Amino acid sequence: MATFKLSDWEEEEDVSLIGIHSSLPAYRVAYYINKHSDHCFERKQTDHELFTDRIIATFPVYKDYDEKLQTQLYLVANRFKGVLKGVSGTGLFETIDEEEITVTLLKEYHKVDFILKIEQNNMSYPVQKLINDLNKAQSFTSCYLLDYFKLKNKDYLIFE
Incomplete structure (x- = not known):
């Protein structure tokens, strides 16, 4: 059976990722993004699991839609800290x-605290200005552009 390969295949995604370093909780990060830019992030009803x-x-996921540029923006924490409870021993010594x-969430960027995902339709969103x-x-502490094509599990960034 013949095998065909696409020689000029380029995976095109209209997605930009911004990594944010901050020790603040997610709701404060969303507040400061709203304050320092022309966005209005609101928390979604359901968290990303x-x-x-x-x-x-x-x-926690925060969402904003820029109608003028037809762009969806999502803010999500990159780390989850929880407590795992277990029982050891039996009877009196339990x-x-x-x-x-x-x-x-994104193991390739394990030092990043928050991810800002920008889904663009026509690549006209001013990412560098943001x-x-x-x-x-x-x-x-710092904000910078992340390489989307470096990610192994892009499915983790599907929020709808």
Whole structure:
């Protein structure tokens, strides 16, 4: 059976990712993005869930839609910290063990605290201007563009 290969195949995604370093909680990060840019992020009703073998990690998601540029924006925390409870021993010597566990949404960018995903229709969104505005804010340590094509699990960034 013949095998065909596409020689000029380029995976085109109209997605940009911005990594944000901040020690603030997610709702404060959304507030400061709204304050320092012309966005209005609102928290979605449901959190983004990631199922691991030991725990279900939930990540808060904030959404904004820019009607003028027809662009969807999502803000999501990159880390989930939870407590895994277990029981060891039996009878009188039974103890409850608690283990703090951290789950990272994008393992390739494990040091990034928050991910800002920009879904564009025509690649006309001023991403660099947004990065410059966010870097001027005192609340964020740094903000920079991430390489979307470096990700192995792009499915983790589907929020609808």
